[in-house]
Amino acid sequence: MREIPEQLRSGPFTRASAQAADVSSRMLQGRRFVRLHPGVWACRDTVLTWEQRLLAARLALPERAHPTAETRLRLLGLDIGADTPLRFVVQGDHHLALDGIFLHRTVRLPPLDADGVTPTAAYLAYCARARVVDAIKVGDWLLHHGHMTLAGLVELALEAPWRAGAHEAVWVSDHLDGRSRSLPESELRAIVVFAKLPAPEPNGAMELDGVRVIADLLFRQWHTAVEYEGVQHQEERAVYVADLDRYHLYRGHGVGYVQVTKERLKHPRTLVGTIHRELVAHGYDGPPPDVGAGFAVLWTRLSDQVGPRRARAQGRRTRLGAVS
Numbered sequence: 001m002r003e004i005p006e007q008l009r010s011g012p013f014t015r016a017s018a019q020a021a022d023v024s025s026r027m028l029q030g031r032r033f034v035r036l037h038p039g040v041w042a043c044r045d046t047v048l049t050w051e052q053r054l055l056a057a058r059l060a061l062p063e064r065a066h067p068t069a070e071t072r073l074r075l076l077g078l079d080i081g082a083d084t085p086l087r088f089v090v091q092g093d094h095h096l097a098l099d100g101i102f103l104h105r106t107v108r109l110p111p112l113d114a115d116g117v118t119p120t121a122a123y124l125a126y127c128a129r130a131r132v133v134d135a136i137k138v139g140d141w142l143l144h145h146g147h148m149t150l151a152g153l154v155e156l157a158l159e160a161p162w163r164a165g166a167h168e169a170v171w172v173s174d175h176l177d178g179r180s181r182s183l184p185e186s187e188l189r190a191i192v193v194f195a196k197l198p199a200p201e202p203n204g205a206m207e208l209d210g211v212r213v214i215a216d217l218l219f220r221q222w223h224t225a226v227e228y229e230g231v232q233h234q235e236e237r238a239v240y241v242a243d244l245d246r247y248h249l250y251r252g253h254g255v256g257y258v259q260v261t262k263e264r265l266k267h268p269r270t271l272v273g274t275i276h277r278e279l280v281a282h283g284y285d286g287p288p289p290d291v292g293a294g295f296a297v298l299w300t301r302l303s304d305q306v307g308p309r310r311a312r313a314q315g316r317r318t319r320l321g322a323v324s
Contacts, residue, residue, distance in 0.1 A: 004032060004043060012042045012056035036060070037098050050074070050083050057086045057101050065090040065103060067116030069125040073138065075115050076147055080138060080183070081126075089117060089125070110163065111156070119147040120156050127172060128165035132305065133190055133298040135172045140186035143178025150176060167306040179203050184228045185216050188260055192217065192226070194298050195272040195289035197279070200226065208249040215257075222282040224256040226275060228265075256282045269295075 005021040007013075018028055018041065027033070034044045037060035042048060048056070054071070067075060069087040074080075085102040091109045110121035117125070119142055127135050142148045154173055157166040175193070179202035180186040193199055204218025204225075215225035229243075250257050256278045264271050272289040289295075297305065 009043055009046065011046065011048065011052040012036055012040050012059060014059050015039055015041075037101075053084075053100065054086060057088065057098070060098055061088055061096070061101070061103070062090065062094070065094075066109070066112055068104060068110075068122050069129075070122075072116040072119065072122035073126060073142075076119060076142075076145070078138065078141055080134065087125070104164075106163070108160070110160075120149075120152050123148060123153065124156060124163060124165040124169050126165065127168035127302055130168075130302050131299055132172065132175075132302050133187055135168070135302050136175050136190045137183045137186040139172060139176040140178060140180045140189075141183060143176060144181060150178075168302040171306050172302060177202055181216075182228070182230070184230065184260075184262065184265060187265060188226065188228055189217055190298060191265075191268045191272060192275060194295050195268075195291055196287065196294070197272060197276060197289050198222075198284070198286065206255070208253050208255075211249060213246055213249055219279060219282075219284075222256075222279050222284045223254060224258075224275075224278050224282050224284075225250060226258045226260060228260050230262070254282075268298075 005023065008018065008021055008023065015025065015028070018024075028035075028041055032044055033041045035041050036048075036053075036056045040056050040059045042052075042056070046052075054067070054075075058065075065088040066072075067087070068089040070081040070083075071087045074083065084100050086100060087102050087104065089104040089106055089109065091106055093105060094103065096103055104125070109117075110124070111118045112121075116122070123139060123142055126138060130138070139153075143150065150173060153169055157163070157169045157173075160166060175190065177186075177189065180189055181203060185202065189200060189202055198219060198221070200217035200219050202217060204215050204220060206213045206215065206218070206220075216228050217226040219225070227243075227246075247257060249255075258275050258278050260271065264274075269289075269291045272291065276284075276289050
Protein backbone atom coordinates (compact mmCIF):
# COMPACT_ATOMS: atom_id res chain seq x y z
CA MET A 1 0.00 0.00 0.00
CA ARG A 2 1.32 3.41 -0.94
CA GLU A 3 2.50 5.63 1.91
CA ILE A 4 0.55 8.81 2.57
CA PRO A 5 2.72 11.79 1.58
CA GLU A 6 4.17 13.54 4.62
CA GLN A 7 2.74 16.94 3.68
CA LEU A 8 -0.77 15.53 4.04
CA ARG A 9 -0.18 14.15 7.53
CA SER A 10 0.22 17.48 9.30
CA GLY A 11 -3.43 18.54 9.21
CA PRO A 12 -6.34 19.35 6.90
CA PHE A 13 -5.79 19.76 3.19
CA THR A 14 -7.76 20.52 0.03
CA ARG A 15 -8.34 18.39 -3.04
CA ALA A 16 -5.82 20.56 -4.90
CA SER A 17 -3.16 19.84 -2.26
CA ALA A 18 -3.91 16.11 -2.51
CA GLN A 19 -3.58 16.15 -6.28
CA ALA A 20 -0.30 18.04 -6.00
CA ALA A 21 0.93 15.18 -3.80
CA ASP A 22 -0.26 12.59 -6.36
CA VAL A 23 -3.22 11.48 -4.25
CA SER A 24 -6.20 10.94 -6.52
CA SER A 25 -9.86 11.64 -5.78
CA ARG A 26 -10.43 7.89 -5.69
CA MET A 27 -7.76 7.46 -3.01
CA LEU A 28 -9.42 10.20 -0.94
CA GLN A 29 -12.56 8.06 -0.80
CA GLY A 30 -10.61 5.25 0.86
CA ARG A 31 -10.43 4.32 4.55
CA ARG A 32 -7.26 6.25 5.26
CA PHE A 33 -8.85 9.68 4.79
CA VAL A 34 -11.86 11.45 6.25
CA ARG A 35 -13.74 14.35 4.70
CA LEU A 36 -14.02 17.24 7.16
CA HIS A 37 -15.95 19.61 4.90
CA PRO A 38 -16.74 19.69 1.20
CA GLY A 39 -13.37 19.81 -0.55
CA VAL A 40 -11.37 19.43 2.72
CA TRP A 41 -9.86 16.19 4.06
CA ALA A 42 -7.49 14.89 6.71
CA CYS A 43 -5.80 11.60 7.46
CA ARG A 44 -8.20 9.45 9.46
CA ASP A 45 -5.68 8.86 12.23
CA THR A 46 -4.92 12.58 12.67
CA VAL A 47 -6.20 14.04 15.96
CA LEU A 48 -7.01 17.60 14.98
CA THR A 49 -6.21 20.47 17.32
CA TRP A 50 -8.50 23.50 17.58
CA GLU A 51 -6.09 25.42 15.34
CA GLN A 52 -6.26 22.67 12.71
CA ARG A 53 -10.06 22.62 12.82
CA LEU A 54 -9.97 26.37 12.32
CA LEU A 55 -7.71 25.88 9.30
CA ALA A 56 -10.11 23.29 7.90
CA ALA A 57 -12.94 25.80 8.26
CA ARG A 58 -10.91 28.50 6.50
CA LEU A 59 -10.20 26.09 3.63
CA ALA A 60 -13.89 25.25 3.26
CA LEU A 61 -15.23 28.81 3.51
CA PRO A 62 -14.84 31.60 0.95
CA GLU A 63 -11.94 33.97 1.55
CA ARG A 64 -14.38 36.75 2.37
CA ALA A 65 -15.50 34.89 5.52
CA HIS A 66 -13.67 36.11 8.63
CA PRO A 67 -13.33 34.71 12.19
CA THR A 68 -15.47 36.59 14.69
CA ALA A 69 -16.80 36.45 18.27
CA GLU A 70 -15.31 33.67 20.46
CA THR A 71 -13.34 32.21 17.55
CA ARG A 72 -11.49 35.46 16.91
CA LEU A 73 -10.93 36.01 20.63
CA ARG A 74 -9.39 32.54 20.97
CA LEU A 75 -6.83 33.55 18.37
CA LEU A 76 -5.66 36.15 20.91
CA GLY A 77 -5.01 33.40 23.46
CA LEU A 78 -8.23 33.87 25.41
CA ASP A 79 -9.68 30.49 26.39
CA ILE A 80 -13.33 31.18 27.14
CA GLY A 81 -16.62 29.70 26.08
CA ALA A 82 -17.20 26.65 23.91
CA ASP A 83 -14.61 26.01 21.23
CA THR A 84 -17.38 25.05 18.79
CA PRO A 85 -19.07 26.14 16.69
CA LEU A 86 -16.35 28.09 14.95
CA ARG A 87 -17.83 31.51 14.20
CA PHE A 88 -17.24 33.44 10.99
CA VAL A 89 -18.91 36.47 9.45
CA VAL A 90 -19.48 37.15 5.78
CA GLN A 91 -20.96 40.11 3.96
CA GLY A 92 -24.08 39.43 1.95
CA ASP A 93 -26.74 36.75 1.85
CA HIS A 94 -24.34 33.80 1.68
CA HIS A 95 -25.88 30.49 2.83
CA LEU A 96 -23.52 27.65 3.65
CA ALA A 97 -24.16 24.85 6.16
CA LEU A 98 -20.98 23.20 7.45
CA ASP A 99 -20.60 20.96 10.50
CA GLY A 100 -19.18 22.79 13.50
CA ILE A 101 -19.25 26.20 11.78
CA PHE A 102 -21.67 29.09 12.28
CA LEU A 103 -21.56 31.62 9.47
CA HIS A 104 -23.01 35.00 10.47
CA ARG A 105 -24.26 37.18 7.61
CA THR A 106 -24.11 40.96 7.66
CA VAL A 107 -24.94 43.80 5.30
CA ARG A 108 -21.62 45.48 6.11
CA LEU A 109 -18.50 43.87 7.51
CA PRO A 110 -17.07 45.21 10.78
CA PRO A 111 -13.44 46.40 10.86
CA LEU A 112 -10.95 43.69 9.88
CA ASP A 113 -7.32 42.86 10.59
CA ALA A 114 -4.99 40.14 9.36
CA ASP A 115 -6.64 37.43 11.52
CA GLY A 116 -10.34 38.24 11.06
CA VAL A 117 -12.53 40.96 12.49
CA THR A 118 -10.70 43.22 14.93
CA PRO A 119 -10.72 42.24 18.63
CA THR A 120 -13.10 45.12 19.36
CA ALA A 121 -15.53 43.93 16.70
CA ALA A 122 -15.20 40.34 17.93
CA TYR A 123 -16.05 41.48 21.45
CA LEU A 124 -19.10 43.32 20.13
CA ALA A 125 -20.32 40.09 18.51
CA TYR A 126 -19.51 38.12 21.68
CA CYS A 127 -21.65 40.46 23.79
CA ALA A 128 -24.75 39.55 21.79
CA ARG A 129 -24.89 36.13 23.48
CA ALA A 130 -22.76 36.48 26.62
CA ARG A 131 -23.75 36.59 30.26
CA VAL A 132 -23.04 39.85 32.04
CA VAL A 133 -20.26 38.39 34.19
CA ASP A 134 -18.55 36.77 31.20
CA ALA A 135 -18.74 39.96 29.15
CA ILE A 136 -17.09 41.84 32.01
CA LYS A 137 -14.31 39.26 32.31
CA VAL A 138 -13.58 39.21 28.58
CA GLY A 139 -13.83 42.98 28.23
CA ASP A 140 -11.43 43.54 31.13
CA TRP A 141 -8.97 41.05 29.61
CA LEU A 142 -9.04 42.77 26.22
CA LEU A 143 -8.50 46.18 27.81
CA HIS A 144 -5.70 44.94 30.08
CA HIS A 145 -3.79 43.33 27.19
CA GLY A 146 -4.22 46.33 24.92
CA HIS A 147 -6.40 44.58 22.34
CA MET A 148 -9.08 47.27 22.52
CA THR A 149 -9.87 50.56 24.19
CA LEU A 150 -13.04 51.60 25.96
CA ALA A 151 -13.44 54.61 23.67
CA GLY A 152 -12.94 52.43 20.60
CA LEU A 153 -15.55 49.95 21.81
CA VAL A 154 -18.23 52.59 22.38
CA GLU A 155 -17.36 54.34 19.11
CA LEU A 156 -17.78 51.12 17.13
CA ALA A 157 -21.08 50.33 18.83
CA LEU A 158 -22.49 53.81 18.24
CA GLU A 159 -21.28 53.90 14.65
CA ALA A 160 -23.47 50.89 13.80
CA PRO A 161 -26.03 50.32 16.59
CA TRP A 162 -27.84 47.81 14.38
CA ARG A 163 -25.02 45.29 14.77
CA ALA A 164 -25.68 42.33 17.05
CA GLY A 165 -24.04 43.11 20.39
CA ALA A 166 -23.81 46.89 19.92
CA HIS A 167 -26.35 47.84 22.58
CA GLU A 168 -25.04 45.15 24.90
CA ALA A 169 -21.49 46.46 24.53
CA VAL A 170 -22.53 50.01 25.41
CA TRP A 171 -24.41 48.76 28.46
CA VAL A 172 -21.49 46.71 29.77
CA SER A 173 -18.86 49.35 28.98
CA ASP A 174 -19.71 51.12 32.24
CA HIS A 175 -18.63 48.00 34.14
CA LEU A 176 -15.25 47.33 32.50
CA ASP A 177 -11.86 48.01 34.08
CA GLY A 178 -8.62 47.11 32.34
CA ARG A 179 -6.61 47.13 35.57
CA SER A 180 -7.70 43.58 36.40
CA ARG A 181 -4.98 41.14 35.36
CA SER A 182 -6.93 37.90 35.05
CA LEU A 183 -10.42 36.56 34.38
CA PRO A 184 -11.00 35.44 38.00
CA GLU A 185 -9.87 38.84 39.31
CA SER A 186 -12.40 40.51 37.01
CA GLU A 187 -15.14 38.16 38.15
CA LEU A 188 -14.26 38.85 41.77
CA ARG A 189 -14.38 42.60 41.20
CA ALA A 190 -17.76 42.33 39.45
CA ILE A 191 -19.20 40.29 42.31
CA VAL A 192 -18.15 42.94 44.83
CA VAL A 193 -19.47 45.84 42.74
CA PHE A 194 -22.81 44.22 41.88
CA ALA A 195 -23.31 43.44 45.57
CA LYS A 196 -23.13 47.23 46.06
CA LEU A 197 -20.11 47.15 48.34
CA PRO A 198 -17.60 49.99 47.85
CA ALA A 199 -15.80 49.73 44.52
CA PRO A 200 -12.32 48.26 45.14
CA GLU A 201 -9.13 49.33 43.39
CA PRO A 202 -7.90 46.55 41.07
CA ASN A 203 -4.22 45.79 41.61
CA GLY A 204 -3.86 48.52 44.18
CA ALA A 205 -0.29 49.19 45.32
CA MET A 206 0.88 49.84 48.89
CA GLU A 207 4.27 50.55 50.44
CA LEU A 208 4.79 48.35 53.52
CA ASP A 209 8.21 48.45 55.21
CA GLY A 210 9.62 49.91 52.02
CA VAL A 211 8.25 46.99 50.00
CA ARG A 212 5.80 47.68 47.16
CA VAL A 213 2.90 45.27 47.61
CA ILE A 214 0.10 44.88 45.06
CA ALA A 215 -3.30 43.58 46.12
CA ASP A 216 -5.67 42.02 43.58
CA LEU A 217 -8.47 44.17 45.01
CA LEU A 218 -7.72 46.93 47.49
CA PHE A 219 -10.19 48.78 49.67
CA ARG A 220 -7.67 51.47 50.49
CA GLN A 221 -9.88 53.51 52.84
CA TRP A 222 -10.47 50.46 55.01
CA HIS A 223 -6.99 48.92 54.75
CA THR A 224 -8.42 45.68 53.36
CA ALA A 225 -7.18 43.51 50.51
CA VAL A 226 -8.87 40.68 48.61
CA GLU A 227 -6.56 38.19 46.96
CA TYR A 228 -7.46 35.57 44.36
CA GLU A 229 -5.46 32.39 44.91
CA GLY A 230 -5.13 30.61 41.58
CA VAL A 231 -3.67 27.15 41.12
CA GLN A 232 -0.18 28.60 40.67
CA HIS A 233 -0.32 29.92 44.24
CA GLN A 234 -0.40 26.31 45.45
CA GLU A 235 1.72 24.55 42.85
CA GLU A 236 4.57 27.02 42.30
CA ARG A 237 6.85 27.27 45.31
CA ALA A 238 8.13 30.75 44.52
CA VAL A 239 4.58 32.11 44.28
CA TYR A 240 3.61 30.34 47.50
CA VAL A 241 6.56 31.84 49.41
CA ALA A 242 5.86 35.31 48.00
CA ASP A 243 2.27 34.97 49.24
CA LEU A 244 3.49 34.13 52.75
CA ASP A 245 5.72 37.21 52.76
CA ARG A 246 2.92 39.46 51.54
CA TYR A 247 0.42 38.21 54.13
CA HIS A 248 3.04 38.65 56.84
CA LEU A 249 3.39 42.29 55.78
CA TYR A 250 -0.38 42.69 55.80
CA ARG A 251 -0.68 41.41 59.34
CA GLY A 252 2.23 43.51 60.52
CA HIS A 253 0.60 46.69 59.23
CA GLY A 254 -2.96 45.96 60.24
CA VAL A 255 -4.14 45.30 56.69
CA GLY A 256 -7.06 42.91 56.61
CA TYR A 257 -7.25 40.40 53.82
CA VAL A 258 -9.56 37.78 52.35
CA GLN A 259 -8.15 34.89 50.33
CA VAL A 260 -10.40 33.69 47.52
CA THR A 261 -10.05 30.35 45.72
CA LYS A 262 -11.94 29.13 42.68
CA GLU A 263 -14.13 27.11 45.04
CA ARG A 264 -15.04 30.23 47.02
CA LEU A 265 -15.76 32.08 43.78
CA LYS A 266 -18.53 29.56 43.10
CA HIS A 267 -20.42 30.80 46.17
CA PRO A 268 -20.61 34.56 45.55
CA ARG A 269 -23.25 35.37 48.17
CA THR A 270 -21.19 33.77 50.92
CA LEU A 271 -18.06 35.42 49.55
CA VAL A 272 -19.39 38.99 49.65
CA GLY A 273 -20.55 38.35 53.20
CA THR A 274 -17.00 37.37 54.16
CA ILE A 275 -15.57 40.47 52.47
CA HIS A 276 -18.14 42.67 54.19
CA ARG A 277 -17.22 41.33 57.62
CA GLU A 278 -13.55 42.03 56.98
CA LEU A 279 -14.38 45.57 55.88
CA VAL A 280 -16.48 46.14 59.01
CA ALA A 281 -13.60 44.89 61.15
CA HIS A 282 -11.50 47.69 59.62
CA GLY A 283 -13.95 50.53 60.08
CA TYR A 284 -16.48 50.23 57.27
CA ASP A 285 -19.93 51.33 58.47
CA GLY A 286 -21.79 51.43 55.18
CA PRO A 287 -24.65 49.18 54.04
CA PRO A 288 -24.20 45.40 53.88
CA PRO A 289 -24.00 43.61 50.53
CA ASP A 290 -27.20 43.54 48.48
CA VAL A 291 -27.55 40.08 46.93
CA GLY A 292 -31.02 40.59 45.51
CA ALA A 293 -32.20 41.10 41.95
CA GLY A 294 -29.43 43.54 41.03
CA PHE A 295 -26.80 41.05 42.12
CA ALA A 296 -28.44 38.24 40.14
CA VAL A 297 -28.07 40.31 36.96
CA LEU A 298 -24.45 39.15 36.78
CA TRP A 299 -25.53 35.65 35.74
CA THR A 300 -28.16 36.68 33.21
CA ARG A 301 -27.67 37.21 29.50
CA LEU A 302 -26.42 40.67 28.67
CA SER A 303 -29.14 40.97 26.03
CA ASP A 304 -31.75 40.71 28.81
CA GLN A 305 -30.54 44.07 30.13
CA VAL A 306 -31.11 45.97 26.89
CA GLY A 307 -34.44 44.48 25.84
CA PRO A 308 -35.68 42.91 22.60
CA ARG A 309 -33.84 44.00 19.47
CA ARG A 310 -37.00 45.31 17.81
CA ALA A 311 -37.60 47.66 20.73
CA ARG A 312 -34.04 49.01 20.63
CA ALA A 313 -34.07 50.33 17.07
CA GLN A 314 -36.29 53.23 18.09
CA GLY A 315 -36.53 53.54 21.86
CA ARG A 316 -32.85 52.94 22.62
CA ARG A 317 -31.20 55.02 19.89
CA THR A 318 -31.52 58.26 21.87
CA ARG A 319 -30.01 56.70 25.00
CA LEU A 320 -27.06 55.31 23.02
CA GLY A 321 -26.37 58.72 21.50
CA ALA A 322 -26.27 60.26 24.96
CA VAL A 323 -23.43 57.95 26.00
CA SER A 324 -21.07 59.57 23.52
